[in-house]
Amino acid sequence: MLRLTALARPVARAVTIRPLSVSVKNLLGSDAVFAKMENRIDAAAVAKVKGVFRFDIQEKKKTVKTWTADLKNGDGSLVEGEGTKPDVTIIVSDEDFVKLAAGELDAQKAFFSGKLKVKGNIMLSQKLGAILKN
Numbered sequence: 581m582l583r584l585t586a587l588a589r590p591v592a593r594a595v596t597i598r599p600l601s602v603s604v605k606n607l608l609g610s611d612a613v614f615a616k617m618e619n620r621i622d623a624a625a626v627a628k629v630k631g632v633f634r635f636d637i638q639e640k641k642k643t644v645k646t647w648t649a650d651l652k653n654g655d656g657s658l659v660e661g662e663g664t665k666p667d668v669t670i671i672v673s674d675e676d677f678v679k680l681a682a683g684e685l686d687a688q689k690a691f692f693s694g695k696l697k698v699k700g701n702i703m704l705s706q707k708l709g710a711i712l713k714n
Contacts, residue, residue: 609678610637613712614647614658617681620711621649621656629711631704634666638673645674649711668705671697681712 614635629651637645648663650656657663672680676695679685690696698705 608637608639608645608674610635610645610674610681613678613681614660617649617711618658621651621658623655625711626651626654626656629704629707631667631701631707632664633705633708634662634669635677636669636671637677638671643671651711666700668698668700668702670705671699 632652633649635647635649636643637647645660646662647658647660648666649658650664652667653664672690672695676685676690680687680690680696685695687696691698
């Protein structure tokens with residue numbers, strides 16, 4: 581005779597709950613600046629600026645996030661990570677980038693003090709005010 585009671589017993593399984601990991605990469609102050617910047621990128625900004633910018637955002641002198649603003653092609657775009665080949669690469673700490681965007685830190689002073697590094701067409705970087713300022 582077949583016993584069905586053995587099949588009806590509940591099976592207990594161990595469930596592992598993985599803790600949520602939050603890193604600096606996910607919590608940068610500059611993310612809010614880039615979100616606002618994205619709303620300012622349009623065909624008019626492309627016509628005015630005509631350049632591709634890469635932003636290397638650093639924490640403790642290591643790049644933790646990269647953004648690429650294409651203000652040269654089409655209606656423009658802003659992507660996290662490496663996009664179109666940049667005309668200008670801007671290397672700055674997260675904290676200093678937030679201050680630059682808020683107008684609390686002068687870009688020229690930041691450049692000459694070493695807080696802001698620019699590679700490529702430095703003159704083109706002066707046109708960033710159109711999309712950067714809050």
